[in-house]
Amino acid sequence: MRAGETPTPSRWTSGRAVVAHVALAAWVPGCAAACWWQVTVAESGDALGWVYSVMWPCFAVFGTVLWWNIVHDDPDTVGARGVRRLRRVAAQSSPPEEVALDAALARAEEEDAELAAYNAYLAELSRTGATKGWRHR
């Protein structure tokens, strides 16, 4: 690698992944300890302890699945950044069927003033976030 070039971190060494590794490294032994604790609870006479001693290994497996998902996420398509990206893409592009629908809608509104007024009313509600009432005019 040449000087001044920032290396692209591999999926296993990105900041997000390292946090996930640390969390998993704490989570799995924690679940094992909790499992053992519940076995001692069960042996001291509380039968519910047997149930929870089965649950904790399940939680450990679940944490591992979550860890695997986090490490294999594409950071540009998940979470808040992913939503922003999707919005940007959606705002820039109009699928052909939507364009055709928009054109048909515009033609129908030209012929029917009442429909146009009603659609304007709906659009106004959509913009302000109000809900539709029965008597709108």
Added chain:
Amino acid sequence: MVDRRVLIRYRVMAYTTAVLLVVLVFAGVPLQVTGATSAVANVVGTIHGFLYLIYLAAAFDLTRKLRVPLGWMLLVLLAGTVPFCAIVAERKLTKRYESTAFPARAFRTTEGASSR
């Protein structure tokens, strides 16, 4: 667009675990602590315990597909263990699902056609 069955599955599990947890915490545990009977806590606790695993899987599936940020996802998963929290989480996620299923963009072009 997220399959509606993913949402339904999550909502069923959210309400089931929420009701069972309320029964466990506000009936089962008091009965056990006062020494009346531990049968309610044992039965409801066992059922809630195993259904919570299914809740986890359903909530994980939905939050991933709705692109809920990781911190919020963890809160939703934990909500199944705090009384009443699963109901709040269910409302929020259903709202989020609906806003992705019926985006306000559908009205965009009619604004331009407005007569006023």
